[in-house]
Amino acid sequence: MNEILRVEDVHRSYGTQEVLKGVSISIMAGEFVGIMGPSGSGKTTLLHIMGGILSPDSGTVNYNGKQVNPAPLNLRAAYRREVGFVFQNFNILNELTVLENLLLSMMVAHLPCDREEAMKQLRYVGMEHKADAYPDELSMGELQRVAIARCMVRNPSIVFADEPTGSLDTANKELVMEIFRDIHKRGKTLVVVSHDSNTLKGATRIIELVDGRIFNGGPLR
Numbered sequence: 001m002n003e004i005l006r007v008e009d010v011h012r013s014y015g016t017q018e019v020l021k022g023v024s025i026s027i028m029a030g031e032f033v034g035i036m037g038p039s040g041s042g043k044t045t046l047l048h049i050m051g052g053i054l055s056p057d058s059g060t061v062n063y064n065g066k067q068v069n070p071a072p073l074n075l076r077a078a079y080r081r082e083v084g085f086v087f088q089n090f091n092i093l094n095e096l097t098v099l100e101n102l103l104l105s106m107m108v109a110h111l112p113c114d115r116e117e118a119m120k121q122l123r124y125v126g127m128e129h130k131a132d133a134y135p136d137e138l139s140m141g142e143l144q145r146v147a148i149a150r151c152m153v154r155n156p157s158i159v160f161a162d163e164p165t166g167s168l169d170t171a172n173k174e175l176v177m178e179i180f181r182d183i184h185k186r187g188k189t190l191v192v193v194s195h196d197s198n199t200l201k202g203a204t205r206i207i208e209l210v211d212g213r214i215f216n217g218g219p220l221r
Contacts, residue, residue: 001028003065004158004189005050010059012045019045020056021212027158027191032184034200035193037209043193044162046209050191051160052080081109084156088163090143092135098122098146099131102153109154121149125179141172148179159183161192165199173199 005027012020019042027033037043048054050061052069055076061069068079085091092101102118122128125145135143144164151159161180165173173196181202184190194200208215 001030003027004029004063005191006060006062007046007050008060008062010046010049010056010061012042012049012054012056019212020049022059023209023212023214024059025050025207025214027189029157029189030184030187031205032181032190032203033192034203034206035191035209036195036197036200036206037215039195041209042212043209047160047162047191047193051083051085051158052076053085081154082156083158083160084151084154086144086147086151086159086161086164088166090135090147092143092146092150094135097132097134098127098138101135101146102150105150105153111154118149118153121153122146124152125149139172140167141169141175144168144172144176145179148176148183152183156188158189158191161190163193163195165194165196177201 003026007023007025010020010023011018023046035043035046045054049056049069055070060067063079069076096104099118102121103113103115106113119128119131122131125148127142127145127149130138130142138146165176168176177199180190180192192200200206
């Protein structure tokens with residue numbers, strides 16, 4: 001496997017609180033990496049820096065050997081179009097239908113608004129029958145499946161997921177993680193943050209963060 005993402009000596013603070021304290025990680029293409037740690041350990045901040053949403057105070061993120069964070073805004077934006085995010089709170093736009101949310105994701109990624117491809121991804125997560133529904137008509141589990149489809153319609157090279165089952169009941173947690181495990185089997189690189197070890201069943205590696213530092217599982221190769 002080839003290295004797809006490298007995080008080197010990343011620091012990040014909010015005011016006087018240092019959240020990340022020199023984190024270094026190497027991720028190989030095709031891995032399913034789980035990131036665990038107690039509340040406040042820096043998991044979400046690390047994920048957002050890895051995905052180009054936040055910039056580090058110091059340190060770098062390299063994607064396929066090229067520095068993408070910190071980087072000029074146009075390069076970071078291009079990188080974010082290469083990767084995908086699934087959030088705990090879904091980030092689905094309430095004023096758009098399910099299908100329209102997926103088409104908007106394509107447009108933002110500078111891809112053709114391909115209705116057939118959008119419906120294909122909705123079928124993949126079992127939500128094609130809700131294509132014309134609005135988000136407030138869906139359950140929490142359905143919303144998360146739509147969020148996964150919205151991510152996958154862009155064909156991302158890496159899927160970042162931040163507590164993707166945190167708002168779900170037990171049955172929907174397993175359904176959503178089965179989709180993620182299948183995405184991994186299809187060759188995608190996954191990086192999933194969770195406080196629940198059961199959620200990360202099937203991960204090829206678990207990285208533990210404690211007080212802003214790697215506790216185990218993530219030294220550079």
